[in-house]
Amino acid sequence: MSVKTRNARRRWLAIAAAPLLVAAILYGIGSGSVSISVAEIWHTLFGTGDTAHETIIWDLRLPRVLVGLLVGACLAASGALLQGVMHNPLADPGIVGVSAGGGVAAVVALILFPQFAYLLPGFAFAGALLSSLAIYLLAWDGSSSPVKIVLAGIAVNALLGGVMNGIMVLNSDRIQSVLPWLAGGLSGRSWPHLQFMLPYAAIGLLLAPFAAKTTNVLMLGDQSASSLGQHVERQRFLIVALASLLAGTAVSVAGLVGFVGLIVPHAVRLLIGEDYRYLLPYSIVGGAALMVVADTAARSWFDPLELPAGILLACLGAPFFLVLLKRRRLIR
Numbered sequence: 001m002s003v004k005t006r007n008a009r010r011r012w013l014a015i016a017a018a019p020l021l022v023a024a025i026l027y028g029i030g031s032g033s034v035s036i037s038v039a040e041i042w043h044t045l046f047g048t049g050d051t052a053h054e055t056i057i058w059d060l061r062l063p064r065v066l067v068g069l070l071v072g073a074c075l076a077a078s079g080a081l082l083q084g085v086m087h088n089p090l091a092d093p094g095i096v097g098v099s100a101g102g103g104v105a106a107v108v109a110l111i112l113f114p115q116f117a118y119l120l121p122g123f124a125f126a127g128a129l130l131s132s133l134a135i136y137l138l139a140w141d142g143s144s145s146p147v148k149i150v151l152a153g154i155a156v157n158a159l160l161g162g163v164m165n166g167i168m169v170l171n172s173d174r175i176q177s178v179l180p181w182l183a184g185g186l187s188g189r190s191w192p193h194l195q196f197m198l199p200y201a202a203i204g205l206l207l208a209p210f211a212a213k214t215t216n217v218l219m220l221g222d223q224s225a226s227s228l229g230q231h232v233e234r235q236r237f238l239i240v241a242l243a244s245l246l247a248g249t250a251v252s253v254a255g256l257v258g259f260v261g262l263i264v265p266h267a268v269r270l271l272i273g274e275d276y277r278y279l280l281p282y283s284i285v286g287g288a289a290l291m292v293v294a295d296t297a298a299r300s301w302f303d304p305l306e307l308p309a310g311i312l313l314a315c316l317g318a319p320f321f322l323v324l325l326k327r328r329r330l331i332r
Helices: 003-030 038-045 051-085 098-112 114-139 146-170 172-177 179-183 191-218 222-227 232-254 260-272 276-300 309-326
Strands: none
Touching (some): 003 051, 038 051, 098 146, 114 191, 146 172, 260 309
16 A cells, blocks of 8 residues: 555545544434434434433433443454554454453352342453453563463463353353343443443543554564663553553443454554554544444344344454455455
8 A cells, every 4th residue: 555545545534534423323323113313313412302202312322322432432442452562463352351351250240249230330340450460460471472462361261261151050040131241232221331431431542542652663573662762561561451441441331242343443454554643543433433333233123122232243243354364464
């Protein structure tokens, strides 16, 4: 890709980013068992709409859309950062143990301590961060190369996955409350969930752009980054911690949603290249839009049933990923 082409694509994406988000939001608010036009959405948001539409929008759809925006943005930013610091195009939030850690914590909360089910987001968030910290400590042996972190993540994910499955098997009469969360989605998400995740998401997303320059340098390799004055181990740890915060925030509310953190950064990278000054913000916008559109499609295409967004994303994301792999665009 020539420099001229890459710069032109960056300009077009900058122009299209805001309309893309607005279109995703309007689609999320207007689609469902009751369709609401753009004009009706406008009137309702500004207090002159129909009472029934006001209830649907303010109590059901708007908070769910806002949660979806934050979940998608956090997952995409987390995946993009991990792919950069690990030099691994297959890295996503699951690599640092977020999925397994959050899953175990959720299972423990919902099955073993159902009286504390209302604390599920807190349990999942804490589990995600603790598991990612454990992986980093296990990978540390005077240094923590990307390969060590990936291998430690695979081992810990397998261990925690076995623990989670064991708890579910031993308590098979109680697993119905866990299955929707494990599938991943935004069903039933409302203002309290937004209120819970907003501070963490805001901190992570505000800090993410400051990691772009460092990620660009780390992508040159540890030796080159050190020669440029970077404290490689410290910088890698801080970026992994930031990625864990972002992914843990998303998982704590949306469950085990996959492919957003893997596919979105790849799609953006194919369009505009590897520079994280541009890749990171465009990935955040793309992840937010994708999550809202996927969740809206999952709850409206199969009406009166509601399919978890995580299942739809897996069905759509896996073929897309295989096409990219087949074209040898993922492996250089």
